[in-house]
Amino acid sequence: MSLILRTTLPDFDYLLPSSLDELLALKAKYGERAAVIAGGTVLLNLIRLGFRYDYVIDIKGVRELSAIEYREGKGLVIGAAVTLRDLENNEVVRDKYRVLWDAVRQIGDFHLRNRATIGGNICNPTLQADTIAPLAVLGASIEISSMRGSRRVAIWELVKEGGGLLLDPDEILTRIYIPEPPKGSRGAYFKVWWIAGIAALAANIDNPRERIVRIAYSFAPSPKLVEGVERIFRQEKPLKVLIGDAINYIKTIVTPPSDARASREYREHLVEFGTAYLLRKLLGVEV
């Protein structure tokens, strides 16, 4: 047994399919022996530090996976290989899908966002996938494709309890579907390094019966959408009181992890006060 800290990458075959069919055929053929690369900001480090694959399949050659499409009334479709920087620069994302935009712009720096992709971010939840929680509050679903066909699952179902992905060895995350957000909705993301991320979305704030408030947490490795918050906010009480009720409820539901980056105790503090901060900001409640 010995410790080797590599500079060079070990050997693998690099494959660059130019169509979705070709991509899925390669993944079907090589399965777990093949890693999928988009921006490479995570994968290349993992390979250098010990992960081994015989094949690395680049999805950037498949044109449609780099597209952002918005259709009024239908929503947004984002290809898995769309870079974070492209999302940040997209006016629709900035104006209509604010919570996602707010999360994306807090990831890394410009250099990193120029390369890193939304698909890569979603598929690496062990590093805290900052896009999952915003996508969850937006009610997004993802398209998972293989030679066997495509399936759509809700974003928060992708990461299994404990951190594994729902993907089978022949499957690839191909697109993210985000429905049209509730009219007049606002969103914001609160982030503390790789320790915690909180996404919140709110709409119809002044009308309790139609009020929408959703909250999700980007804890590595298992992001969490807190169901039931909306019910609390449908009550006819002052917002200030509802925020308190919601946080007390959330504290019973969300049990953040303890790891090398932070203790559970510190994350619990962020859940309580970070959520309070975010909700006040979003709902326009003065302190």
Added chain:
Amino acid sequence: MSSEFRYVGQPVKRFDVDKVYGGALFASDIELPGMLWIKLVSAPYSHARIKRIDCSEALKIPGVVAVFTGEDFPYKVGIYAADRDVLARGKVLYYGHPIAAVVAESLDIAEKAAETIDAEFEPLPAVLSIEEALSPRAPVIHERLGEYRRASFINPVPGTNIANRVKLRKGDAQKAMEDVDVVVEETYRSDPQSHAYMETWAGAATIRSDGTVEVWSSHQSPFAVRNLLAMSLGLPVSKIVVHHLYTGGGFGGKAGLLLEHIPVLISMKLGGRPVFLQLNREENFYYMAQKPGFLFKMKTGATKDGKLVFHIGEYYLDAGAYADYTVNVIRSSTFMATGPYEIPHIHVDGYAVYTNKVPTTAFRGFGILELTASFEQQMDILAEKLGIDPIEFRLKNALKPGVSITPTQEVLAEDAGDPAGVIRRAAELIGYHIPPQRSEEPWKVRGKGIAAAWKGPVQPPNAASSAIVKLNEDGSVDVLVGTGEFGQGTIIALAQIVAEELGIPVEKVRISPYRSTDLVPYTWQTVGSRGLYSDGQALIRALQDLKDQIKEVAARAFNVFKDEVEIRDGKACVVGKHSECIPLERLALGYTFPSGETIHGPIIGRGSHVPSGTTYLDPETGKGNPKPFVTFVAGGVEVEVDLVTMQVRVLKAVLVTDARIINPGLAEGQAYGGILMGIGLALKEAIGFDEIGALRNPSFLEYRLPRVEDMPVEMIFESLNVPQRNAPYGAKGIGELTALPWQAAIANAIYRAIGVRVKEYPITPERLLKAVKEQRPDILTELRKIMVGV
């Protein structure tokens, strides 16, 4: 002083801009014909006996030239305590300790071969903290400690894990305990931290046909590399040439000998073939020495009128597996003992302690960072207990040049500087007594804090420098000095001195950043902010020599006496006669009379310097003069504590030093860099270890450096410009000074903001939350009321 001089005191721009466009050469750029690559293989145990290393598979791989293990190189390496093995021998002493070196035609092959090396270990109980290391039952990490070569002033305790024990005794601290009204007893700690310089270490070596060892590497001090290679490997200095290139940052982490001995010894084994070792970032965390963690216990007493009476300290540095430089770092902490204050009775024991962790070394500040981080919190705590304003308390006890007795029992020199002045001015600039503006967000609370420090170079009494100045036939000059350039800008300041002395434009002065030990004159080391002071004085002597020769030649040309010649504006002129001048270019190679007769030949000045008056220290009391000069500094900050995230943001930082400045632009750059580094050390940076001693964060992914958004919104740097005697234009270096006050200043400011004192660095959000819960749980109750409503 800007008006007196044309170049000295001016913000002359850096001329090493080739770094910006990629033209600068670093050790990583070295490529020698036929060069082989080295890859190190290390052990995944903190403390273990090596049972077997099987290299047979690696040797079968085409392109692999050789594999070496510890037994191939029976040398001990080091400067103050030669405790390092070239590669682990017998046992490994820390997680990541190199056990083998693979040599191959390419890095790719070397890395593949390295992965085939099969080693077997028998784990031993590991020592992972200072407390564990000091326990009488602790395993002894260096069993042969007593046999190591060491400097005469280093006192290891064989049979224990104490790499060096230092004593400082002044007055009678035990007895003085009876005469005080207030005593504060506290313990301060820090995790190990990293220099995090931009350029990871690289080094190449080859042996010339005449047996000369030639080395190119990333280091601070070329002559120290030469000297230590000679001393450690038993080679004559005459057979070693060390090449200094641009070095991408050092901060003390590249002082002395780094890993140069590895390529040198491997090249020797391979008949002189050029070999190259380049560390990646992860390897740099494992294989290069880091800043030690510390544990400083302090008990300090004062009378109710605010006079400091005694100080008792136990200062421990967590030296890791190899304590080489750290044994001297602890001397610096111990002998500077109590910061810039006079205390009549001092009793400090300093220890550098071996643990089974990553090796440690010097770091910007050389022990004074640790001292300041601790003692300046102690001062605030004492002031509060006494009910005296912290600034007033500091001023009351500040050292007085020419009067005060230092911890090492010398009268502080008259020209030492202005300790009270820097404190007073920093307090003024930060508006210490003006309450900070309230944040609009009630969960953000602001406070102001201050800290002061003193620092001088820690060097042996014979730490010498020398310089050569050559006058060129176009009137320009080439300056040869031995000091290393790794970003601090000393060579620009030296060029300004030359321009000033000769009255020539600074553009006509060339000081190459590249040097080789066989081509430039000697300097001891480039450490401790000594470059400008020591090499500067050697340079001024060289310039005097050069000017003397110029005057001699010009006097003969003018047919006057030598003292009737003056040098101004790049010309030698007869005093008082504007018409009778000869431009320097016409004197560079000697002077040619109209007849053709030529005198003197090329003009070359040379100068040397060695500090006077510094001595070895008494081993029992520390009495003596350890430093040629000291510099005083004070820093003030305004911080904002965010109670939601427990993150601390420094809004404003002010830095005041008393040193006279040659280049205010460069000094300001140093100050900004020092401030940001200090913020990282205070709030973010920690090398983490898991339960078996493996590094948790050996990369910039998880070793948290300060980023541009951590930079204070406002930064002010000022110098009181107090001239130092026997210094070039009265100037002193400030490289280390600028990083010193921030840890304690920030800790003190946090306390003044929220009444919570954190005595462990870095003050991470995690630690701050814990401290708030322990010391001021009411803050969270109140915050909950405001934000959550319950």
